[in-house]
Amino acid sequence: MNVITYCLKIENDSSDLYYKEISLISDKVVEKIKSSHSLIINNFVSFIKRSGIEECRSNEEYILEFLTIGVLLLVYEDRAKKLKLIPQKALSYLSRVRNNTKILKPGFNKLKGILSTMFLDKNQIDSISFEKVYFSDFINLLRWMEASGDFKFSLERLVNWYKFLKSESKEYKNEVISKAISAAKWFKIEGSKSLSKYTWGVNNFLVKNHPGYRFREDVLFCGRKEIEYHLNMVGAEILNKVFRKDFIKTKSKMVLVPSCMRFHNDANCKVKKTDKGYFCASCSEACKVNKLSKIGGKHNFKVYMIPHESEAFSKGKILKREIGVVGVACVLNLLEGGWRAKSLNFIPQCVILDYCGCKNHWHKEEIKTDINMGELKRVLQI
Ligand code: SF4
Known part of the structure; x- marks a missing residue:
């Protein structure tokens, strides 16, 4: 089989084993973050209830959001820091208008590909090298996500964390962000151990094929790192479990x-x-x-x-x-x-x-x- 980035079929030409494994891994991820960062999750839940910005969701959903902050910072912090204000504004504006027009969309898509390649896709090195992260890095990340136009609904989720942290002390804001990074670093190792057998094609694709995506509208989408595949796999399983009972009804x-x-x-x-x-x-x-x-x-x-x-x-x-x-x-x-x-x-x-x-x-x-x-x-x- 021609595996491009991932393949869930590894045994008897079936993905049955994947579905068994992902269920166990997602439980492990939720338990780990619950046990290591329960105070942060509880504080966030209290903020959601107090502020009324949304109907309170399950702890598992907020655990997933916390992990998402860490993973996206690991991958994009460096690029987000380098994004200047004018291209950020121009790309954010482009993303908004692009979604509201059918006729002009092909032209806007071309422009998005050019600008994304020039301003958002600059650094292919894993940002994992940085030592210290701050709340300001999280703000840069949110701006970068807005400019990319590819993370609209993830951004919506993470903005609530920004609202939660912005009125907290400087020390606490930085502590939450650095703990999200620790969780993501742990997840990177755990994810690789258990899920790389399904996503072994990603790095190969990034090295051999992705350079050919320069100036394409999907340059960012197809350039996602292996840890983002793992986050999607685990995240989807967490959400499936959270919504299953209501779905059946x-x-x-x-x-x-x-x-x-x-x-x-x-x-x-x-x-x-x-x-x-x-x-x-x-x-x-x-x-x-x-x-x-x-x-x-x-x-x-x-x-x-x-x-x-x-x-x-x-x-x-x-x-x-x-x-x-x-x-x-x-x-x-x-x-x-x-x-x-x-x-x-x-x-x-x-x-x-x-x-x-x-x-x-x-x-x-x-x-x-x-x-x-x-x-x-x-x-x-x-
Ligand atoms: S019409 Fe239905 S059956 Fe025919 S190719 Fe399309 S999706 Fe398949």
């Missing part, structure tokens, strides 16, 4: 799948456009989307195909009633997708593509992707 459910799972290409696929995504017209018995849609017909869930990750929930309307959604996506879209779905009041679950291969980002001719059907059935309880 929802009366209406849907599954969103990427177009790289279908049998035919754009020219021959007969999908019909609806306001929720594309609906399969059953033109091919060999098509996995068609098979999934038939299972949906029997078990009362709808299947929609989404041509690009940015188009999932693109209407951006906050739901009045709860709908369960299973997002099928490649590893790098899991956390953003989960947080985006939750921000619109969906009750999310996810199933990971066993490997990536879409032509939007990874392969010129596209490799047809697949999922672990057993895992999808387990998630949907069918």
